[in-house]
Amino acid sequence: MNEATPIYLDHAATTPLAAEVVAAMHAVLADPALCANPSSVGHVAGRRAAARIARARAQIAGVVGASADQVVFTSGATESDNLAVLGVARGSAWRGRHVVSSKTEHRAVLDALDRLEREGFSVTRLDPGPLGRIEVDALADALREDTVLVSLMHVNNETGAVNEIAALGEVCRRAGVPLHVDAAQSVGKLPIDLQSLSVDLLSINAHKVNGPKGVGALVLTPAARRRIEPLLFGGGQEEGLRPGTLATHQVVGMAEALVLAEQRREREYGRLQALRLAFWEALAAAGGAWCNSPLDEHGSPWILNVSFDGVAGESLRLALEGIAVSGGSACNSASGEGSYVLRSLGRSDLLAEAALRFSFGRETDESLLARAAVEVLSALRRLRRIAPAAGDPPTVHIAGASG
Numbered sequence: 001m002n003e004a005t006p007i008y009l010d011h012a013a014t015t016p017l018a019a020e021v022v023a024a025m026h027a028v029l030a031d032p033a034l035c036a037n038p039s040s041v042g043h044v045a046g047r048r049a050a051a052r053i054a055r056a057r058a059q060i061a062g063v064v065g066a067s068a069d070q071v072v073f074t075s076g077a078t079e080s081d082n083l084a085v086l087g088v089a090r091g092s093a094w095r096g097r098h099v100v101s102s103k104t105e106h107r108a109v110l111d112a113l114d115r116l117e118r119e120g121f122s123v124t125r126l127d128p129g130p131l132g133r134i135e136v137d138a139l140a141d142a143l144r145e146d147t148v149l150v151s152l153m154h155v156n157n158e159t160g161a162v163n164e165i166a167a168l169g170e171v172c173r174r175a176g177v178p179l180h181v182d183a184a185q186s187v188g189k190l191p192i193d194l195q196s197l198s199v200d201l202l203s204i205n206a207h208k209v210n211g212p213k214g215v216g217a218l219v220l221t222p223a224a225r226r227r228i229e230p231l232l233f234g235g236g237q238e239e240g241l242r243p244g245t246l247a248t249h250q251v252v253g254m255a256e257a258l259v260l261a262e263q264r265r266e267r268e269y270g271r272l273q274a275l276r277l278a279f280w281e282a283l284a285a286a287g288g289a290w291c292n293s294p295l296d297e298h299g300s301p302w303i304l305n306v307s308f309d310g311v312a313g314e315s316l317r318l319a320l321e322g323i324a325v326s327g328g329s330a331c332n333s334a335s336g337e338g339s340y341v342l343r344s345l346g347r348s349d350l351l352a353e354a355a356l357r358f359s360f361g362r363e364t365d366e367s368l369l370a371r372a373a374v375e376v377l378s379a380l381r382r383l384r385r386i387a388p389a390a391g392d393p394p395t396v397h398i399a400g401a402s403g
Helices: 019-029 046-065 079-090 107-120 136-142 164-174 222-227 246-283 313-319 328-334 340-344 348-355 364-387
Strands: 071-076 098-102 122-126 147-153 177-181 201-203 216-220 289-291 305-306 355-359
Touching: 019 246, 046 071, 046 122, 046 147, 046 201, 046 216, 046 246, 071 079, 079 098, 079 107, 079 147, 079 201, 079 216, 079 222, 098 313, 107 147, 136 147, 147 164, 164 177, 177 216, 246 289, 246 305, 246 364, 313 328, 313 355, 328 348, 340 348, 348 355
Parallel strands: 098 122, 098 147, 147 177, 177 201
Antiparallel strands: 071 216, 201 216, 289 305, 305 355
């Protein structure tokens, strides 16, 4: 990477395609025998494409500890979230009309919950604890006789806070309420075994783990399948839950990406854990830094969210033209508003607006982060000198402190 190439630290938004994934997808696209519609099983070409889909489905299921028939392909985690939340709530409305989630979910879930409220459902949105995680007791207290679904993410896409999915799932299982988990930021990065977890629906995608955009899946138990209604109609693919012609090359690319990520998962976790801590220590040297991410086992090592005192957030992001970094969730960056996730953690509007989410991946190394730290610290010194913003006194704060 030469000095003119932007430093890419936005892997939580999307990741570059792995060379192995490109090769696997190209092999499908270049093979005339795989050009057929996989639903056209009346001829040899269609059956070959269907067989390639079946192989990929089994590979993806193996990564999350499920069976192949539990995997329903979608266009990505956003569609999977919508199918889970809207589909289960509507399909279970005769049982009750109450849904539990949290204030720090991805917009794909929050906006679906807003839609349910307009349809007459009651929604409880839990506040996060001091480290940004949903507490088990808070979930237990929120459940009611008419609760038909709980939807909670595994890893927060802005702070990296990791929810205790196993414990939260046990609470739901004892109450007989299905649990949906958005695992877009954790699949292939944290261990997920649906055979041992009390999770009924799992939303995953490919492009957060060096796979292609435009493909994802909803993995669901037989019990959840009986409760869910489709959002789309026509064609009957995916047993009627998600009609539409499957893109064989994208499905194959997703499987290749997830298998590779799972093979490297433990090694990458330790490597990124060390890199993230060193990078935070370099940024903290500037003073006036607030770490919004848990730095221990309760946080994911591929996300570091930091707010800075004494600067305007927009000015700081514009000054970092050599670094690809988000101010928060990529899905919210166009709004220009401070992060609703950070505000829910008690951060002031100024600190929420002046936050940067650095996110790391397979390509991130020590030299790249050293360059990034130099650029961030230089921009902070320059901006604090020429255009200081009102804020908190310059000190260093770790996630969990009030702010």
